[in-house]
Amino acid sequence: MQLRVGGQTYRVSTSATEEELLRLAAVVNGKLGGRPLTPQNMFLAAIALAHDLEEAQAKTEAVTRKSRDVVGRVLKRVDAALTSLGGESPGGTQPDGRS
Numbered sequence: 479m480q481l482r483v484g485g486q487t488y489r490v491s492t493s494a495t496e497e498e499l500l501r502l503a504a505v506v507n508g509k510l511g512g513r514p515l516t517p518q519n520m521f522l523a524a525i526a527l528a529h530d531l532e533e534a535q536a537k538t539e540a541v542t543r544k545s546r547d548v549v550g551r552v553l554k555r556v557d558a559a560l561t562s563l564g565g566e567s568p569g570g571t572q573p574d575g576r577s
Contacts, residue, residue: 483507484515 479496481488481503490499509523 484510
């Protein structure tokens with residue numbers, strides 16, 4: 479398969495689909511912003527892509543932390559509600575400690 483990045487054509491052999499490669503090449507071309515393909519412009523595009531990746535990872539980590547916090551609070555409320563109803567706690571024991 480051949481890809482065009484920064485006005486240059488590259489022959490690529492990979493297990494990725496053609497659709498995926500074309501999409502990724504379009505992202506790189508977007509970061510190049512129509513500038514000519516020079517080592518400095520490729521470097522700047524790589525830095526911009528690395529920055530985007532770090533931002534996405536930070537957002538993912540923040541959502542993961544928030545989700546875990548919310549799920550933990552919900553589980554505590556469910557456990558408290560079950561205990562107040564006299565049912566078994568999630569650990570499988572009666573509120574008075576009997577199994």
